[in-house]
Amino acid sequence: MRGRVLELGCGYGRALAALVGTAELLVGIDTALGSLALARKGAWRVAATNAGSLGFRAASFDLVACIQNGISVFGVDRRRLVAEAVRVVHPGGTVLLSSYSPAFWPHRLEWFERQSALGLVGPIDFEVTRPGRIVCRDGFVSGTTSADEFASLAASFGRYEITDN
Template identity: 40%
Template sequence: MKNYYSRRLSALNLVKCYELATPRIKEYLDAELDFALSYISNNSAVLDLGCGYGRTLPAIALKANSVTGIDISSANISLAKELLSDLSNCVLKKMNAANLRFSPDNFDVTLCLQNGISAFNIDPKIIITQSIRVTKPGGIILFSTYSEKFWNHRLDWFILQSRAGLLGEIDFSKTQNGIILCKDGFKSATFSVNDFRILAKDISNIKISFKEVNRSSLFFIINKLL
């Protein structure tokens, strides 16, 4: 279902999702962000795809030279601008990750965290190629998805969101093998190492690697070659 997050899980509703996070979910979120931050230096220009209401942007802005956050939801961008008005090195734009309106070779680091490659509900190959296009030669693109080892914790978090009315009722008959489905059409999938390899196999001038973090995130790391 297209733009589910934009229509139902944006702004204050998205904030509520994170307020429901259990200690293990908070650990996952912190570890995921810390790993991404390890690729950022004080001269980095960073692009954050699907920035939401700006949850991770203060930490990124503190370490980077500049950060640009994009999101398809107007409500998310409006709330982010309100919450982050004191961040002088942060720019926020309403934009679709499938059509990045930036010139080529613009950013040192491009991030797509918290399983955005699934949540955006657009062709993941397009997200990958667009991200590579706007990243500088020698730069890094990071995509994160959920580790299969994190399934029970992830499912418990989505159950909490469903019970709070933030998601539809979970269809347990179809929720399995890394995929969570709700009866209102919501779907959250994951990507394996092999999935990412298939997506990248025809793309030239890159080097790819993978890293599991905290037994909760799987990172797909793309180095754009010089």
């Protein structure tokens, strides 16, 4: 891949690190300042901004990626998030969105338990956490987005492809 890549919700830069050397420009955004402090150590640019209101010019990127279930955890209107991603990707570019598969649920819960132990999210509230929805005592909530929900969101933005991997 060559070109300009924007990751929405880059956290500490794990996905960006995997892309080093594959694009001419890597940019990550997040609202978690602690995670961004770690991400700043990488070979990419980062910015503290909200995925629902990106401060980039239209058609600035070849790929906009919102992976690791960002669409379900950012706390912004999903339609607004997709509209912003589509706005900043150039015509013919790619917007990549992902959510957690129900088959991956035990691994996702274990990952959140580790993040909680590190203080990156609050303690998990196991009384209200259920398959497909993790609730932390600090107010953080992570849900999932189904293929049907993705299709509904994408339909108003033109051509799209949904895969279940």
